[in-house]
Amino acid sequence: MKRFNMIDEEFICENCHKKVNKLKYSARDHCPYCLYSKHLDIMPGDRQNKCRGMLKPIGIEKFRNTYKIIYRCEKCGTAHKNIIANDDDFDEIIKLSKYNIF
Numbered sequence: 558m559k560r561f562n563m564i565d566e567e568f569i570c571e572n573c574h575k576k577v578n579k580l581k582y583s584a585r586d587h588c589p590y591c592l593y594s595k596h597l598d599i600m601p602g603d604r605q606n607k608c609r610g611m612l613k614p615i616g617i618e619k620f621r622n623t624y625k626i627i628y629r630c631e632k633c634g635t636a637h638k639n640i641i642a643n644d645d646d647f648d649e650i651i652k653l654s655k656y657n658i659f
Contacts, residue, residue, distance in 0.1 A: 575590050
């Protein structure tokens with residue numbers, strides 16, 4: 558079972574350069590504006606991954622009663638997934654949905 562280290566912090570998105578505020582109800586793990594993330598963790602919240610590449614959103618998939626964003630690391634090519642956040646740009650989520658069959 559994965560350990561989850563709760564890290565909810567503000568950051569400047571390295572893709573769109575907007576300031577991203579704390580999520581407040583869970584750990585912030587991607588930009589709500591452009592949906593990009595960063596390849597930081599091996600286990601959720603551990604910040605132990607040395608890659609540090611940008612995780613490009615490439616699709617979405619249904620997960621329980623919500624959705625996950627599917628990513629591909631632009632540096633190492635690893636696939637990764639994050640649950641969508643309440644404040645994510647829904648227009649960006651819709652754009653991603655055209656790449657997936659549910």
